[in-house]
Amino acid sequence: MLLGEDEMNDNIADLVDSRTGRQSRSIYASEDIYRQELERIFGRCWLFLVHTSQIPKPGDYFRTFMGEDDVIVIRQKDGSIKAFLNSCTHRGNRICRADRGNARAFTCNYHGWSFSPDGALAGVPLENEAYFGELDRTKFGLIPVTKVAEYKGLVFGCWDANSPSLDDYLGDAKFFLDVWLDAMPGGSALLGETQKMVLGTNWKLPVENVCGDGYHLGWAHAGAMAAVQSMDLTGLSVGNSGVDLDGGLSVAGMNGHMVLSALDGVSGYAFYPDPKPILEYLEANRQTVIDRLGEVRGRQVWGAQVNITIFPNLQLLPGLNWFRVYHPKGPTQIEQWTWAMAENDMPEAVKAQILENQCLTFGLAGLFDNDDGDNLTACTEQSRGWRTAQMDVYTNMALGRSGKREGFPGDIASGLVSEHNQRYFYRRWQEHMMAETWAEVPTYNINSLTDEEAEHA
Amino acid sequence: MLDRPLAPPPVEVIVAVTQALHREARLLDNEDLDGWLAMLGKDVSYRLELKSRRFRADRSPPFPLGPGVIFNEDLGRLKMRVDRLKSGFVWAEDPPNYIRRAVSNVEVLATRADNEVRVHSVLGMHRNRIDGTTRLLTAGRTDLWRSEGSAWLLAAREIVLDHSVLPDSNLNAFF
Amino acid sequence: MRFERIGREPDYSRYMDLKEGWLDRRIFSDADIYEEELYRIFARSWLFVAHESQIPNSGDFLTTHMGEDAVIVARQPDGSIRVMLNSCPHRGNKVCFADAGNTRRFVCNYHGWAFDTAGDLKGMHEEYCYDAGDIDFKNHGLKNVAKVGNYKGLVFATFNSDAPSLEAWLGDFRWYLDMILDNEEGGTEFIGGCIKSVISANWKFGVENFIGDAYHAGWTHDSGTRSMNNGQPFPPIDMDNSYHASVNGHGWEFGTEGVGDLFLLGRPKVMDYYNKIRPKMAERLGEMRSKIFGSVASASIFPNVSFLPGISTFRQWQPKGPMQFELKTWVIVNKNMPDDIKEEVTKGVMQTFGPGGTFEMDDGENWENCTTVNRGVVTRHERLHYRCGIGRQIEHDTLPGIVYRGQYNDANQRGFYQRWLDMMTHDEFGKMPARPEPQLGNVGETRNLPGLFAL
Numbered sequence A: 001m002l003l004g005e006d007e008m009n010d011n012i013a014d015l016v017d018s019r020t021g022r023q024s025r026s027i028y029a030s031e032d033i034y035r036q037e038l039e040r041i042f043g044r045c046w047l048f049l050v051h052t053s054q055i056p057k058p059g060d061y062f063r064t065f066m067g068e069d070d071v072i073v074i075r076q077k078d079g080s081i082k083a084f085l086n087s088c089t090h091r092g093n094r095i096c097r098a099d100r101g102n103a104r105a106f107t108c109n110y111h112g113w114s115f116s117p118d119g120a121l122a123g124v125p126l127e128n129e130a131y132f133g134e135l136d137r138t139k140f141g142l143i144p145v146t147k148v149a150e151y152k153g154l155v156f157g158c159w160d161a162n163s164p165s166l167d168d169y170l171g172d173a174k175f176f177l178d179v180w181l182d183a184m185p186g187g188s189a190l191l192g193e194t195q196k197m198v199l200g201t202n203w204k205l206p207v208e209n210v211c212g213d214g215y216h217l218g219w220a221h222a223g224a225m226a227a228v229q230s231m232d233l234t235g236l237s238v239g240n241s242g243v244d245l246d247g248g249l250s251v252a253g254m255n256g257h258m259v260l261s262a263l264d265g266v267s268g269y270a271f272y273p274d275p276k277p278i279l280e281y282l283e284a285n286r287q288t289v290i291d292r293l294g295e296v297r298g299r300q301v302w303g304a305q306v307n308i309t310i311f312p313n314l315q316l317l318p319g320l321n322w323f324r325v326y327h328p329k330g331p332t333q334i335e336q337w338t339w340a341m342a343e344n345d346m347p348e349a350v351k352a353q354i355l356e357n358q359c360l361t362f363g364l365a366g367l368f369d370n371d372d373g374d375n376l377t378a379c380t381e382q383s384r385g386w387r388t389a390q391m392d393v394y395t396n397m398a399l400g401r402s403g404k405r406e407g408f409p410g411d412i413a414s415g416l417v418s419e420h421n422q423r424y425f426y427r428r429w430q431e432h433m434m435a436e437t438w439a440e441v442p443t444y445n446i447n448s449l450t451d452e453e454a455e456h457a
Numbered sequence B: 001m002l003d004r005p006l007a008p009p010p011v012e013v014i015v016a017v018t019q020a021l022h023r024e025a026r027l028l029d030n031e032d033l034d035g036w037l038a039m040l041g042k043d044v045s046y047r048l049e050l051k052s053r054r055f056r057a058d059r060s061p062p063f064p065l066g067p068g069v070i071f072n073e074d075l076g077r078l079k080m081r082v083d084r085l086k087s088g089f090v091w092a093e094d095p096p097n098y099i100r101r102a103v104s105n106v107e108v109l110a111t112r113a114d115n116e117v118r119v120h121s122v123l124g125m126h127r128n129r130i131d132g133t134t135r136l137l138t139a140g141r142t143d144l145w146r147s148e149g150s151a152w153l154l155a156a157r158e159i160v161l162d163h164s165v166l167p168d169s170n171l172n173a174f175f
Numbered sequence C: 001m002r003f004e005r006i007g008r009e010p011d012y013s014r015y016m017d018l019k020e021g022w023l024d025r026r027i028f029s030d031a032d033i034y035e036e037e038l039y040r041i042f043a044r045s046w047l048f049v050a051h052e053s054q055i056p057n058s059g060d061f062l063t064t065h066m067g068e069d070a071v072i073v074a075r076q077p078d079g080s081i082r083v084m085l086n087s088c089p090h091r092g093n094k095v096c097f098a099d100a101g102n103t104r105r106f107v108c109n110y111h112g113w114a115f116d117t118a119g120d121l122k123g124m125h126e127e128y129c130y131d132a133g134d135i136d137f138k139n140h141g142l143k144n145v146a147k148v149g150n151y152k153g154l155v156f157a158t159f160n161s162d163a164p165s166l167e168a169w170l171g172d173f174r175w176y177l178d179m180i181l182d183n184e185e186g187g188t189e190f191i192g193g194c195i196k197s198v199i200s201a202n203w204k205f206g207v208e209n210f211i212g213d214a215y216h217a218g219w220t221h222d223s224g225t226r227s228m229n230n231g232q233p234f235p236p237i238d239m240d241n242s243y244h245a246s247v248n249g250h251g252w253e254f255g256t257e258g259v260g261d262l263f264l265l266g267r268p269k270v271m272d273y274y275n276k277i278r279p280k281m282a283e284r285l286g287e288m289r290s291k292i293f294g295s296v297a298s299a300s301i302f303p304n305v306s307f308l309p310g311i312s313t314f315r316q317w318q319p320k321g322p323m324q325f326e327l328k329t330w331v332i333v334n335k336n337m338p339d340d341i342k343e344e345v346t347k348g349v350m351q352t353f354g355p356g357g358t359f360e361m362d363d364g365e366n367w368e369n370c371t372t373v374n375r376g377v378v379t380r381h382e383r384l385h386y387r388c389g390i391g392r393q394i395e396h397d398t399l400p401g402i403v404y405r406g407q408y409n410d411a412n413q414r415g416f417y418q419r420w421l422d423m424m425t426h427d428e429f430g431k432m433p434a435r436p437e438p439q440l441g442n443v444g445e446t447r448n449l450p451g452l453f454a455l
């Protein structure tokens, strides 16, 4: 049964209470809520499409999803990037069945309509014989994604013509994104093929896990930490036996984006069996980064374990160097796509080591990653029972202990173990779900740095 | 230089290596991981590369650093994985899952070295996780096996996984 | 952006404009629309259930589906055919698990209620446990469908007691149907078994492909055509002498060259056979139809049967949810063909349109992609192009139905979706417009009037 508009909104007001940290479990399994999410979150927000390094040359393309919509992202002759629904305008067939590649045209398997990289309908078999030359080809190009924009290598697409610009959408999260995208002059790249896996989880659970859940690390990943941890700098210990609240920050209140960051400038590499070459790279370039980004980010954040979440479904961990999007496939399933991330100024050997270690730790057989899947799946499944669906779950750790921190934007709680970020994530979710249009979605960048502070930082 | 075709390996070798593959599968099924490590050569290389679905005519170049991997292990790293599995902290494997491997399409081919054979095989791996969650993974394998003393040891394995999206939430298992 | 959701106000005319030539993609995956299709289309149409040759003797039966309802089709001692729900009135268990067979009784596995082949309840295990008055045997048989009809060997049934006669339902389309069902003395039969495959696509994609989509053949089936034709592509189509014809949502697209499909079958002996009987065929069906038969052609009967006259594959698209159908295929031949020709036909069908056939293999993939990719919340709101040949309607003095010139056309597809829309929007069956008004009074008689529709 579909709920009426008003009932749905009342309902959503009830489902989440981000002041006290409470979520109804139904948000992880309900079909109705999921449909609404596809429209109001995935149909509205800026969604990550591709990194420019993945389609460097004209004709390079990459196939991905926006929500459940299949799209192709294509580098144009003039170097710009366009994105289209991967669906033929004739009978709707999927135009491109490859994951990526380079092409001069996309020809549909069914009747052979072919589309050029700019989406134009370039060829129609038997155009004169069958259509008597009467087909207006200009009306049947591929459907373009409403807006496509780039922020320092990250390409995003958005269906909603009334959305804020990408720049405004990212807001203060750019302060942290730059720690990867703009730390070094050469910029950034994603490495290797896409690492894809199906998980039987609601899409919000992995997002909340990585956006704020430092708490699970010492417990869920105890086996991996025991096996590979090369230094003890994260302030977290095996088996959740201790916690260090000074070593890190939980940053939120930036338009629904969140960051977890250690402050030691090296701990991103704590899970590399041999971190030496990377530590040397950090050492050698530390001053450059300080010059570019300032003391705080250059000394404390660059190289540390940093988790950045761009609402709704993108997460990147400079330091640990993995980059991930979650494509929803129904309320209780996702496809998780992962890549290794690097800075272009890194020596080849360091990049190779990053690719290698990312695959080892957070790849498809990743020592750490393999601990999370079953937990997320089970949290989803346990929200589907008749009784469990009526229950709540809580993100109420360290309530009301956040504030401003010198040198950083955002509403900040101390330490990596807190549920501060999750509360902001669900708050943003609720704001979108209750809004009829973008105009009703609040914009906030709490404790934004003044120009002067930024300068000082 | 003209390569002379190699004579097929003696039947005893074919039988011994085939038996080794079956034994290996049984040890893994029974979680005798130390027994399995003992079947590996000291210089073992154990690899599974990532791939993507591309058009046959696609012209885009390979990645300079390679495609990335699911496994790129030497003996030390395999031991590390085994240590993790044995740490008692890998909650996803406790209670143990029901895993059964079937090895088939075994082809044992001679190489230039007398004590080494190249072996093609197919592995089907059934994993019954919690409740009714069952996954069937299939992979092709190309191995190098070496006889040392009375035993055949695995010297190298290239695995090709037949899934463009991994249909399971972890790979706490060896192929 | 706010998308309205399906199911709140089912105004189906929003999903297409056939005068303009577009369709909304939601009709191919939406669960609410699908549910409505089951009621409004499958529960009200005449649906193909069997060829009478499949159940020649008293007690012969087969099981199949009408929409998603499981039914038993059984030959009665008096030679008539009955169709009933394959579901026990006691607790609803499936009564018959066999695909086909011969029996006197259907006995339910659960508590042993026994029914005769007419569906009447005849007795049960431990009958004494019911007191007098507990059970009225007459009212607890297997529920029979409202009507069963037979058109030249094809058996149809409907759940709808208000349905018009089968003859009226097929209407002038019988003129075309006779080309496959009655091109030779003795009529037709199905030979061999039924091949079933499951395809993750909306059922309408299969039907619309066969009803009019000659256009895809040259591209989709390029590899198959070349492999059967010495490396040559699909031969050019004669757009002046080929047609689309649509009657009440049924449709036949065809050339008049007489050999194309027979050629694609790839069995020269079959071609020879038809060339031999063609003069007789002309006497039976008239000159025009004897020329059409064997040409590049394909056809569908509304809502879910298709076939290729000349290639002899006969098929039904059984819906299994909005995004899946079960495809059942048979081989149809003339009863009076010599056995070796029947065998040649079977070989040809398997080679081309069996599950591993050179042509069949290309189609499913397209339909699956057409269905799955269109589920995206944005994608589903985009329109699809159904305008091909929209200005080419003609009046033809021989061909009945709504006729368009040129085989590359979306005309029959538009006719199919028009009928779909008619059924989805009309509560009363009798109020649906005829498309077009019947032209041929009593087409059942055309066989006896050779030349009436000759060129």
Ligand code: FES
Binding pocket: A088, A089, A090, A091, A092, A093, A108, A109, A110, A111, A112, A113
């Ligand atoms: S569906 Fe793409 S050309 Fe017809």
Ligand code: FES
Binding pocket: none
């Ligand atoms: S302890 Fe966190 S989900 Fe159970």
Ligand SMILES: [Fe+2]
Binding pocket: A209, A216, A217, A220, A221, A368, A372
């Ligand atoms: Fe984790």
Ligand SMILES: [Fe+2]
Binding pocket: C209, C216, C217, C220, C221, C359, C363
């Ligand atoms: Fe076809």
